[in-house]
Amino acid sequence: MLEDLFGLPTVLTNDANAAALGEMTYGSARGMKDFITITLGTGVGSGIVANGQLIYGHDGFAGELGHVIVVPGGRLHPGTGARGSLESYASATGVTNTALELLEAHPDLESMLRNHSREEIDSKLIYEAAIKGDKLAIEIYEFTGKVLGEALANFVMFSSPEAIVLFGGLTQAGDLIMRPVREHMEANLLPIFQNKVKLLFSS
Numbered sequence: 611m612l613e614d615l616f617g618l619p620t621v622l623t624n625d626a627n628a629a630a631l632g633e634m635t636y637g638s639a640r641g642m643k644d645f646i647t648i649t650l651g652t653g654v655g656s657g658i659v660a661n662g663q664l665i666y667g668h669d670g671f672a673g674e675l676g677h678v679i680v681v682p683g684g685r686l687h688p689g690t691g692a693r694g695s696l697e698s699y700a701s702a703t704g705v706t707n708t709a710l711e712l713l714e715a716h717p718d719l720e721s722m723l724r725n726h727s728r729e730e731i732d733s734k735l736i737y738e739a740a741i742k743g744d745k746l747a748i749e750i751y752e753f754t755g756k757v758l759g760e761a762l763a764n765f766v767m768f769s770s771p772e773a774i775v776l777f778g779g780l781t782q783a784g785d786l787i788m789r790p791v792r793e794h795m796e797a798n799l800l801p802i803f804q805n806k807v808k809l810l811f812s813s
Contacts, residue, residue: 625649627664627673629777629812630657638775638810645773646765647812648675650758650780654697654704660769676701680761700758702733702779708750709736721746737783751783755790762791763798766807777812 612620623631630647633639639647643662649655654676658665665672676697677690684694685707698704709723709731722739723731723746739747762774780787788809796804 626655627657630659630664633775633812634659638813639773642772644769645771645775646769647775647777650700650776650778652703653701658769675765678761680757696757696761700754700761705733705736705750705754705780706731708753712746712750716746719746723747733779740783740786748786751786752790755787756794759791759794760798762795766795766799766803770803771807773808773810775810775812781811
């Protein structure tokens with residue numbers, strides 16, 4: 611339909627794979643042949659490029675890193691029924707759920723998040739609290755960064771990418787999330803992989 615409308619060759623792929631192609635063609639991964647893109651939004655998407663080719667697998671569905679199990683028996687993902695997937699922890703939804711869990715688990719811990727109802731708490735509110743020095747909000751980012759960093763270490767040892775390009779709403783938290791991500795990624799890599807992989811933001 612699009613080809614008929616515009617008279618241009620048209621290819622369809624999912625958003626995270628399209629994002630990887632975009633980064634390789636126009637963005638932070640220009641000139642790279644081996645990299646991974648991770649989209650951190652309401653979910654966690656990914657696109658894997660190896661030897662200059664997007665990895666599709668035998669059926670077109672490869673590269674669903676958001677659904678890799680990172681906490682065995684962990685948090686239930688309502689969309690898939692899986693327990694402990696990366697998306698359940700490292701998405702904006704996951705960050706919100708971590709906040710609600712920590713607020714409940716530590717009723718004695720002061721936090722500006724307590725001034726809001728459960729329904730009002732979202733990743734934007736958590737970020738605003740964290741930059742004001744709210745200890746609970748900072749702990750949420752530390753925990754999220756740990757889970758994501760450990761997962762990225764596994765991804766690095768799988769495909770040895772030159773870089774991991776991160777984008778989506780969560781990256782706007784900057785160092786609040788990136789410092790623990792890098793720390794836990796490097797700590798969980800074999801020495802041959804350490805200090806080699808660039809962590810980049812999408813351009």
